[in-house]
Amino acid sequence: MNRVPYSPDHDLSGVNSLEELKAMAVACTRCGLRSGCSGVVFGEGNPEARLMLIGEGPGADEDRMGRPFVGKAGQLLDKILEAAGLERFTHTYIANVVKCRPPGNRVPRPDEAARCLPWLYRQIELVSPGIIVLLGSTALQNLIDPAARITEMRGRWLVSKSGIKIMPTYHPAALLRDVSKKRPVWEDFQKVRDEYRKIMNS
Template identity: 85%
Template structure:
């Protein structure tokens, strides 16, 4: 299992709950993304979840509803979770690299992600999951390695310095564009299911 380090530097260590963190994040204007979106999409799910899912950023549906993964990609993610007997609200906490929608659903720029990542790092610390699934290359590159390629690293367990097991896989939106990615993602989530069972039964 590959040992990895993701940047965990932030100035939010004094924030002791997700609700408090959300209240601080909602008016955030650290980068230009906030000016072009409806609002901050903070994240949602079980605050004590053993499994955390991290995507790229809000799309149009997410921006309008203020919730992560509610569009077509989110509906597919719900189906994938259901297939491994997990419910997003009961068993997972879901967040994104950036919390404001990039124009035209483009990938966030490094400077935009850099301003937003401290919120995510504190979310990870507060949820304290045993497992993290990184959905897509943006999550992989921002949390693990800017040069990492999802095609090469998906399906491999990584482990953070704090002991969290991390599984990179394709973003559900990629499956909607390329049906050939469905089988690899299913294989990856079966590994997640098996690891989750071990943790839950332990």
């Protein structure tokens, strides 16, 4: 993954639990997003999950409830997971590139994402998943390549330096705008399901 270097004042390598990391993230004011949202949406799920899902950032519903993927896109994601035989709180851990809602649900700016990514990278290290699903362009461009296009990369397995298998696919919100994307996402999640079963049976 396209790791953003930690600045000296934001080295999280000594944080050894998600609970401790969350407590620190809740107090973060490293970018302007914190002042314009209700609170930090850290992430949730099984801390020992072998499957991690990464989206863009909280929307209005997520900001209000303090949980990721609880709006219409999140409800659709739950249905996709269920159809694949996966349950979000049992089989997955879900987080976002940025943990505070950008104004008007706009795409996070590169500087905002860069300041927030150390939290996400430490989450990945602590969860230690075997598979990561990148939901949408923002996740793909911030974790893999700023020039990457989700239309070209979705459905293709990538592998991180540490051996994590990575599947980019469309964000569930894109499916709500364009139903023609539902079939490709379902095909991607079938690949994820099959790889997940291999990992669990190995």
